[in-house]
Amino acid sequence: MCPPLITLTTDFGSADGYVAQMKGVLRGLVPEAVIDDLAHDIPAHNVWAGALFLEGAIPRYPAGSVHVVVVDPGVGTQRRPMVASWRDRLVVCPDNGLLTLLWRREGAGPIYEIGLPCAVPGVPKVLSATFHGRDLFAPVAAFLARGGRPEHLGSPLADPVRLPFPEPLVLEDGIVVGQVIHVDRFGNAVTNMDRQLFPPEAAAGAVRIGLERAPEKEMEIRLVRTYGDIQPGELAALINSGDRLELATHADSAARLWNIQAGARVILRAVLA
Amino acid sequence: MCPPLITLTTDFGSADGYVAQMKGVLRGLVPEAVIDDLAHDIPAHNVWAGALFLEGAIPRYPAGSVHVVVVDPGVGTQRRPMVASWRDRLVVCPDNGLLTLLWRREGAGPIYEIGLPCAVPGVPKVLSATFHGRDLFAPVAAFLARGGRPEHLGSPLADPVRLPFPEPLVLEDGIVVGQVIHVDRFGNAVTNMDRQLFPPEAAAGAVRIGLERAPEKEMEIRLVRTYGDIQPGELAALINSGDRLELATHADSAARLWNIQAGARVILRAVLA
Amino acid sequence: MCPPLITLTTDFGSADGYVAQMKGVLRGLVPEAVIDDLAHDIPAHNVWAGALFLEGAIPRYPAGSVHVVVVDPGVGTQRRPMVASWRDRLVVCPDNGLLTLLWRREGAGPIYEIGLPCAVPGVPKVLSATFHGRDLFAPVAAFLARGGRPEHLGSPLADPVRLPFPEPLVLEDGIVVGQVIHVDRFGNAVTNMDRQLFPPEAAAGAVRIGLERAPEKEMEIRLVRTYGDIQPGELAALINSGDRLELATHADSAARLWNIQAGARVILRAVLA
Structure with missing residues (x-):
């Protein structure tokens, strides 16, 4: 039988010890568990970035x-x-919306509010008002990892917070207007445009994609297969490993070189027959 | 029975491979252990930051x-x-003082100097003069994790280094003068003023707290329960998860917005009856 | 028997979720394994930095x-x-050369190309063109960790890519001209000059080392044993834990204070008899 598996994802950084305290609590409550740090450098307070992260990782x-x-x-x-x-x-x-993008991919399953006070072992009588990760979420995770049932924690939560997802606009003439929703460590700019917008033959370059540089001013970019297909100094687009259109360049940061930020508009003009 | 549990905390960063080398040594010596990375981004050479980290994590x-x-x-x-x-x-x-704050919370237990040369398995005959983490501390931790006894490593160490802790000053008129001792990833400014300075009813806002902006010039701030109680653009104070007074703002960095650094003076003027 | 042991080293950072996705794949395929994160902040696209990292960690x-x-x-x-x-x-x-420095230390062992398509469990039918870490390398590692044999993955690879290593120049008069090949988190500047260039007695300071500041302009520096031997404000050299000559200063960044970058020339003038 496999040991229980718990992962941790936070915006705590590691140097301040908040994550270490959570791990200490978990080790005390469920020493047989495997604990994976996924990331602790989600941008501070950025629920949207957390939602994007989870969309890729949890599945x-x-x-x-x-x-x-x-x-x-x-x-x-x-x-x-x-x-x-x-x-x-x-x-x-x-x-607070952290599961928005998972739910968008494949509807929500059962959700339970964790009722307070919470009688799960390891939850202190008085919770810190500022650190539920340590005082509530970690003990609850230990409880679940040992086979505790979510429905024993509280009542069903029927109306969870969902963040608005900026869906691409499909115009009447078939033009699709998308936008950049994330810039990654490499300076690759991920858009909200899913692979399905691009028919398989599009991978051969049979589309016209533009990055809006100013109102009515557009920079045309090639659709390529992978980073190595991009020329030095070229801005190009590809379908990334998360099945989204992404802007990238050769061995450098596209976001920095072309000053691309979240919200930048990306336009799919035509899929050439 | 639980496997041995070892944690690692350093100022090594991860990219240079120093931590990887330590973990490799540990995996070779004590493959059955669970190893937790706590933090490797303690500010370089900053023993004080390490002491603050350990105060929260070890317990x-x-x-x-x-x-x-x-x-x-x-x-x-x-x-x-x-x-x-x-x-x-x-x-x-x-x-070098790393345990100063743990010892302040609850006196020191037995301490042993690790005598050199050290005969513990995995310690090379000639230690690197610059990397005892790999050549000495990791093998010693493996020895201890397998049940080795500290007193077999060397003689009792009676006079360990302790860092001075900047205790808050309690003036004759009851005014308490504290200071900021740490700024965390979120820009929250942690002070040296413990929860005990604030009677329970103080949580309701019945105190007057000031941040000194210049000699005899003070900015009054509210005491609140949690971050979500702070207004946008407001600097406020709360008792944090480490039981210390902390200055924070709404969804932003208090340290950056009000230019608060370690050493900044925080004054508790009165607990209103 | 020990569980299988897998380590991960990437230039992915952690916040974008690429590493989390790889770990998720591994946990699904080989739940009994121990997985160590070694580093995910290798500088982006920097194969040379990866090679230096592995040279220290893998052994x-x-x-x-x-x-x-x-x-x-x-x-x-x-x-x-x-x-x-x-x-x-x-x-x-x-x-792409990642193992260059390991092979330089101790020749290459057998190498196999992973043939595509790859029938190892967990490899999707269509690989992402941009993320082989998740779709190919992680499943292959799981296969190997469970005892799968490398030769079942593909054909021998006889001509792996090797990066050029900048060997120090030994001039006719015995002068050795080396260079800085890496600057670490502390601002220590590691050179390409191995311990063997320095006879044991050299540790006592019986050598003359210079850092070239401009053509024919050189700054003489002492050889010391360890960081603590360096005076405040002094630039000195020592043999580091990787057995290379390294330039460092007292509790600060030598690279920043003396503006030392990779490529800076370091000259060993003489070993004094």
Whole structure:
């Protein structure tokens, strides 16, 4: 039998010790578990960045895994702590939209509010008003990793917070107007345009893609297969490993070189027959 | 039975491979252990930052855990390598004050100097003069994790280095003058003023707190419960998860917006009856 | 029996989720494995930095360990995916020179190209053209960690890419001209000059070392044992834990204070008798 598997994703950084404290609590409660740090450098308070992260990571983890996610600017207020089931994985996090993109891919499973006070072992009588990751989410994850059932934690949560997703606009003439939604470590600019917008033959370059540089001023860019196909000094587009259109350049940061930020408009003009 | 549990905390960063080398040594010596990275981005050479980190992290880890801490500007000099027992946890580190704040919370347990040469398996005959983390502390941690006894490593160390802690000044008229001792990733400014200075009713806002902006010029700030209670653009104070007074703002960096650095003076004027 | 041991080294950072996705794949395929993150902040696209990292880390890991390394600017192009055996460790990575320095220390062992398509469990039918770390290297590592044999993955790879190593120049008059090849987190500047260039007595300071500041203008520096021997404001040299000459200063960044970058020339003038 496999040991329980718990992952941690936060915007805490590591140097201040918040993550270390959470791990210490988990090690004390569920010493047999495997604990994976996924990331602790989600941009501070950035729930949207957390949602994008989880969309890629959670589906890759096996069924039965328990995921603690703490990007929690509303800690200690009326925002609700919750446990969400998603395709046999469990996510313990604040109800602030972190699961928006997972739910968009494949509808939400059962969600439970973690009722307070919480009688799970390891939860102190008085929670820190500023650190539920340590005092609530970690003990709850330990409880779940040992087979505890989410429905024992509280009532169903029927109306979880969802963030608005900026869907691409499909205009009447077939033009699609998308936008950059994330810039990664390499300076690659990920858009909201899914692979489905591009028929398979499009991979051969049979599309016209533009990056809007100013109103009615557009820079045309090639669609290529992979980074190595891009020429030095060229801005190009490809379908990335998350099945989204992404702007990139050769061995450098496209975002920096072309000053591309989240919100930049990317236009799909035509799929050439 | 639980596997041995070892944690690593350093100022090495990860990209240069120093931590990887330590982990490789540990995996070879004690493959059955669980190894947790706590942080490797303690500010370089900053023993004080390491001490603050450990104060929060070590008590959260279960009894029996072994903690390797390498913030070690004096490596290879006369500074002594040591193993300290603290509430049934063992810490392997240089004798340079890293445990100061743990000892302040709850007195020091037995401490042993690691005698050189050290006959523990995995310690090379000639130690690198610049990397005791790999050549000495990691093998010693493996030895301890397998049940080796600290007293077999060397003689008791009676006079460990302690860093001075800047205690708040309590003036005759009841005014308390504290200071900022740490700024965290979020830009929250942690002070040296403990929760005990604030009676329970103070949480309701019944105190007057000031941040000194210039000699005799003070900015009054509210005491609130949690980050979500702070207004946009407001600087406020709260009792943080480490039981210290902390200055923070709404979804932004208080340290940056109000230019608060370690050493900034924070004044508790009165607890209103 | 020990569980399988897999390590991960990449230039992915952690915040974008690429590493989390790789770990999720591994946890699903080989849940019994121990997985160590070594570093994910290798400078982007910097194969040379990856090679330096591996030179120090891989030899410290025990025989039988499996190492996934993804610094892979050529992903999806003709560059070959490979598995290399090195002193009973296995490294799964692109064939782009990452193992250059390991091979320089102790010749290459058997190397196999990972043939495509790859029938190993967990490899999707269509690989992402931009993320072989997740779709190919992680499943292959799981296969190897469970005892799969490298030769079942593809054909021997006889001509792996090797990066040129900048060997120090030994001039006729015995002068050795080396250079800085890496600056670490502390601002220490590591050179290409190995310990063997310095006879044991050299540790006592019996050498003359210079840092070239301009053509024919040189700054003489002392050879010391360890960082603590360096005076405040002094630039000195020592033999570091990787057995290379390194320039450092007292509790600060030598690279910043003396503006030392990779390529800076370091001259060994004489070993005094």
